[in-house]
Amino acid sequence: MHLQGKHIVLGLSGGIACYKAAELCRAMVKEGATVQVVMTEAAAQFITPVTMQALSGRPVFDSQWDRRPDNNMAHINLSREADAVLVAPASADFMAKLLHGRADDLLSLLCLARPIATVPLLIAPAMNREMWSHPATQRNVAQLRADGSFVLDVGAGDQACGEQGDGRMLEPEEILEDLIAHFQPKVLQGRRVLITAGPTFEAMDPVRGISNLSSGKMGFAIARAAREAGAQVTLVAGPVALASPRGVLRIDVRSAQDMLQACQAQADASDILIATAAVADWRSADAAQHKIKKDGSGLPPELHLVENPDILATLAASARGRSGALFCVGFAAESQNLLELASAKRVRKDIPLIVGNIGPQTFGQDNNALLLIDAQGATELPRNSKIALARQLIARIAQYGIRTIS
Ligand code: C5P
Numbered sequence: 112m113h114l115q116g117k118h119i120v121l122g123l124s125g126g127i128a129c130y131k132a133a134e135l136c137r138a139m140v141k142e143g144a145t146v147q148v149v150m151t152e153a154a155a156q157f158i159t160p161v162t163m164q165a166l167s168g169r170p171v172f173d174s175q176w177d178r179r180p181d182n183n184m185a186h187i188n189l190s191r192e193a194d195a196v197l198v199a200p201a202s203a204d205f206m207a208k209l210l211h212g213r214a215d216d217l218l219s220l221l222c223l224a225r226p227i228a229t230v231p232l233l234i235a236p237a238m239n240r241e242m243w244s245h246p247a248t249q250r251n252v253a254q255l256r257a258d259g260s261f262v263l264d265v266g267a268g269d270q271a272c273g274e275q276g277d278g279r280m281l282e283p284e285e286i287l288e289d290l291i292a293h294f295q296p297k298v299l300q301g302r303r304v305l306i307t308a309g310p311t312f313e314a315m316d317p318v319r320g321i322s323n324l325s326s327g328k329m330g331f332a333i334a335r336a337a338r339e340a341g342a343q344v345t346l347v348a349g350p351v352a353l354a355s356p357r358g359v360l361r362i363d364v365r366s367a368q369d370m371l372q373a374c375q376a377q378a379d380a381s382d383i384l385i386a387t388a389a390v391a392d393w394r395s396a397d398a399a400q401h402k403i404k405k406d407g408s409g410l411p412p413e414l415h416l417v418e419n420p421d422i423l424a425t426l427a428a429s430a431r432g433r434s435g436a437l438f439c440v441g442f443a444a445e446s447q448n449l450l451e452l453a454s455a456k457r458v459r460k461d462i463p464l465i466v467g468n469i470g471p472q473t474f475g476q477d478n479n480a481l482l483l484i485d486a487q488g489a490t491e492l493p494r495n496s497k498i499a500l501a502r503q504l505i506a507r508i509a510q511y512g513i514r515t516i517s
Contacts, residue, residue, distance in 0.1 A: 113291040115143035120189055122198040122218045123163070124205035125153025127271040128237035128280035132199055133158060135283035136166045142287065147189060149173065149218050151205065175217040185217060190225035197290060198222070200237030200280045203248050209234075209260070210251045232260045233293060235286050240276030263289050288357045292339040295502065298509035300341030305374060305381040306334045307388035307422060309349035311367045315414065316399040324474040325389035327351030329442075329497050333385055334359050336501035340509065345381070347373045349388055367391055367419035378426050378437060383508065385440045386423040389474075394419055424460045431461075438463065438511060444470035454484050463511065466504065483507060 119139055123132050139146050148163040150173045160171035170179075177185050190196065198205065198218070205219070209232075214220040222232055234255065242248060243265060252262050263286065266279035281289070308330020313321040327348060334346040335356035344359040347370055355361045362377075364370045367390045378384065396415035403412050423441050430437035439462040443453035446469065453467030467482040481492040481500055492503050 112143035114139060114294075117144045117194045117294065118147070118192055119144050119290070120147050120149055120193040120196045120221065121167070122196060122201075122222070123148065123150045123154035123158070124198060124200060124202045124218065125151060125156060126200040126202045126237045126280070127157060128200035129154050129157035131280055131283050133162055133166055135199055135286055136163060138283050138287045139290070140167065142291070145169075147172070147193070149189065149221065151216050151218050153202070172217055175220055177217070186214075186220040186224045190221040190230060193225065193230050195231045195233060195290070195293065196222060196225055197233045197235070197286070199233075199235035199286055201234045203236075203238045203242045203245075203251075206234065206236060206248070206251050206255060206262075210254050210258075227259060231293065233290060234260055234262045235280050236262065236265050236278070237280030238278045239270060239272050240274055240278045243276075243278030261293065285357060292357070295336075295339035296506070297341035298506055299337055299383075302337075302342045302383060303381045304334075304337045304342040304344050304383045304385065305347070305377050306330055306337065306344065306385045307347045307349075307370060307374060307390075308334065309351035309353075310389050311349045311370055311391045311419075312365050313367065313391045313394035313419070314365075314398045315395045316401065316403045318402050321391050321393065321395070322350070323389050323391065325349070325351075325444075326475045327353050328475070328477065329468075329473060329479060329501070330385075330387035331356060332497040332501035333387060333504065335498060336505045337383075337385075339502070340505050342383075345377050347377070347388075349390075367394065367422065371420050371422045371425065374422055374426055375429075378430065379433075381437060383438045383440070384423070384426055384430075385508075386426075387442045388422070389444060390422055391419060393417065421460070423462065427460060427462050438508070440508060441465045443467045444473065446470055449482055450484070450489055453482065454489075457484055464508070 123129050136146050146167040148167045148171045163171050172185050180188050208219050212223055214223045255262050265277050266281050267277045309327030310323045310325040331353050334344050338344045338358045346359050346361045348363055362373045364373050393416035396417045427439040441462050443456045443465055445452045449467040453465050457465035464485045468479055473479040479497050480494040483490045492500050
């Protein structure tokens with residue numbers, strides 16, 4: 112329930128994308144928000160207030176002359192109650208209207224009347240690609256941003272008009288993720304965060320290899336939380352079956368050596384490294400070019416292994432070499448003696464912070480419990496969802512006063 116206790120005014124202006132607003136409304140309610148729908152006259156041409164009332168569980172407002180409010184000031188009441196106003200879809204015409212501070216219908220009126228310092232305005236544009244790329248629209252987007260509105264991205268692809276290009280409204284789940292992110296404190300604004308996640312896969316032959324049961328969920332949750340906190344996030348992921356968090360640059364790799372290379376290419380331009388990957392300790396010294404076959408002797412093949420590079424320790428050491436601007440956070444997955452083993456690992460890898468967790472209780476799960484260990488001691492983050500823990504960890508990392516290299 113990422114929007115528990117939040118009250119959102121969901122504004123619909125006219126556009127085919129109104130059909131997506133129905134799903135968006137439902138998704139926001141599912142996340143715990145109360146949703147008050149406000150529609151323009153044009154929006155009601157595309158989807159009925161009946162549908163939006165049923166999904167939000169509240170009568171829709173669609174007129175500035177609505178006599179239901181005792182004071183007859185719907186624009187004031189609705190905008191004072193809201194934690195945010197989200198206009199989705201926002202047509203080209205509606206954005207132009209907002210830009211000029213016009214207020215000739217209830218939705219534009221309440222956008223103008225909202226307390227600008229406390230009630231953010233999020234705008235999800237939706238229009239034909241020519242309308243989107245038109246200099247007038249682009250000028251309006253830039254000015255709306257300069258005026259303090261949050262104009263979300265648009266999607267690309269097939270458009271209802273049959274053309275292809277930029278301008279589609281984002282999908283409901285993408286808008287939802289952006290809205291949830293909006294409410295998170297921006298404790299890492301502008302920081303560049305590099306995250307490793309998932310297992311690595313070390314080939315023995317073209318079809319087999321050494322790997323482990325890491326699902327990547329913890330690392331992906333941390334990537335999402337870092338982005339929500341305002342960071343620029345690069346996520347170097349081993350083979351996992353997870354969708355990328357929004358707004359995160361993802362680099363897919365397979366082996367530990369690939370992961371090291373990808374990280375080295377990013378490290379100089381990063382302020383923080385969070386190494387959650389469960390990197391395979393060993394790889395085959397001589398991976399076979401063709402599938403290894405049974406030879407009938409009943410004896411297994413001899414496997415020669417060599418140790419993989421320690422990505423975290425390597426990056427931490429080279430950052431120290433160039434004056435230590437990379438704040439390094441490690442993870443330790445243990446099966447026992449968490450405090451003792453993780454503390455020793457922190458010292459051995461010479462990093463300021465290590466996060467201990469019990470391997471069998473985290474791999475593949477949606478919940479986890481963390482033990483944060485630094486030079487001062489240990490702090491427990493009790494069992495919770497991985498995204499909740501990730502947000503707590505990011506808040507903690509932000510307290511270390513990390514220097515930004517530039
Ligand atoms: O030594 P151990 O594998 O237990 O250390 C765990 C920490 O070190 C994790 O942060 C993990 O991502 C990182 N690590 C690494 N490269 C390795 C092994 C571990 O970056 N080869």
